[in-house]
Amino acid sequence: MSSDPACARRPPQPLRALDPAGFHRPRACALQPLPQQGPGWTGRSWPCRPRRPRPSWRQMVSSRTRYPIQPTSDALRCPMSATDPSTDHPLRQALTQALRARDPAQAVPAAEALVRAFPQSALAWSGLADALTLSGQVGIAVDARRQAVAFKPRDGTLQFNLGTALLAASDPAGAVVVLQAASQHLPRTPRLLMNLGVALRELGRLSEAADALARAARNAPANTPLAANITWNQSLVHLMGGDLRAGLPAYESRRKLPRFSLRVPRHLPSWDGQSRPQKLLIVAEQGLGDTFQYARWIRRVESCAETLVVAVQKPLVALLRAGLDRACERTEIIPLDRNLAVSKVDAWAPLLSLPWLLNAVQRGSHVESTPWLAADPTLVDHWRTRLAREPGPVRVGIVWQGNPHYLGDCHRSVPLEVFAPIARLPGVTLVSLQKRHGRRQLTRLPEGMHVADLHKELDETTGPFLDTAAAMQVLDLVITSDTATLHLAGALGVRTLAAIAHIPDWRFGLTGNHLPEYPHVRLVRQPRPGDWTSVADVMARWIHKHMC
Incomplete structure (x- = not known):
């Protein structure tokens, strides 16, 4: 596997790992849960095949035609048409089972077979796009989604999936064109508006991104993962623009998102930033760079507790013990493991929440005059x-x-x-x-x-x-x-x-x-x-x- 930084050589990305930008992957509208195979199917290939050989699906998308986008459907639906395979068709069932199992080795061949059998089916092309995305071929998946749109140019779901696929393929400009057109006809669809906001932010158009995300927040169900995801994306817009007062509290919504995998100690209350616990636990999160950057807050929060315990990623334990102990005499650095258990702890807080808990909402409060780490x-x-x-x-x-x-x-x-x-x-x-x-x-x-x-x-x-x-x-x-x-x-x-x-x-x-x-x-x-x-x-x- 090449480690070159070129986008074209990136290894496949697992579909379950969401992008740090926070946009949703395309919704699987084409392949719904299906009944089990009936007794009439013997396991052989479907008998009705054309005598004339058809071009491969790769030949069909090789021209990379850019189809006009005309989203006019009033809901995110993917209705079947006469050109789509039926729900009990064995090729469709095979693809559905492979996607359920998250098996790209089975999903891509099954999707290719479905497209060869139904080359004018938007549903089949959507299934191929799902399979290609699962295998990490996001660029070709975009072409497959364009082909699906060509057969159903008025379908809102296909427009939404195409825009999101463009975003996943690092084409935010293309995603904005598709999602803006779709949002004119689907103005109250929170996922679509959220992805539009993400694409605009990736282009640096922060005011437009804030507007799209605000509309998404107004239409999202309250107290749901989607609402938390929208709020988190709003925080990135605020923080990128330097608005800490709005960005820091909104950034706390990440604690409701499963992909951040915060190691939450059981039966421990969260620290509110005001009380003075006897023993306070700080838990590192996200990447190693985040821990390096936010380690400066450890010495600021040490005065807020009698004893401070900081759980960090195992590769950083030795360096932080050597670099922080001289400045933080009452701080203990421990490795962050799956079963985080520390005795006699009164409260805990995530490391990246310390600026908010310490009310550091002014840019001047983030100035550091001296280094906070030192080498041996x-x-x-x-x-x-x-x-x-x-x-x-x-x-x-x-x-x-x-x-x-x-x-x-x-x-x-x-x-x-x-x-x-x-x-x-x-x-x-x-x-x-x-x-x-x-x-x-x-x-x-x-x-x-x-x-x-x-x-x-x-x-x-x-x-x-x-x-x-x-x-x-x-x-x-x-x-x-x-x-x-x-x-x-x-x-x-x-x-x-x-x-x-x-x-x-x-x-x-x-x-x-x-x-x-x-x-x-x-x-x-x-x-x-x-x-x-x-x-x-x-x-x-x-x-x-x-x-x-």
């Missing part, structure tokens, strides 16, 4: 000696690749070869801090580009991030994409250039070169989607001006 001094001395053997005088650590299993990785990871102008600067040596994913790119560097590879020395004997943190404190500069390394650099207070997508994660906002909590991290933003070359050129000029 012994390891720092070791890496000072080790890195002195690399050519200098300017040694720049670099991380370019995030986890390719993350759905939005193709927007945040940067091809290593893009940084060639930096490697060619006189006196500059690039030092790879990359672990696991993306290291294959080191074998195909352009001519004149050299990167020192420390893979076999970093964190192999000490533990995750321990050597990396020490090396970062010794290096003259760190260059990183939007990964956990960026937030580790910010927590350590090391000088950093961060490559940021044109429409980034909400915490980076849409404008500005710095974050309040990271005074030593300079954000270098794409001037347009996909333009990492301009980002590298800006970095090269900055390094040449300030360091060479």
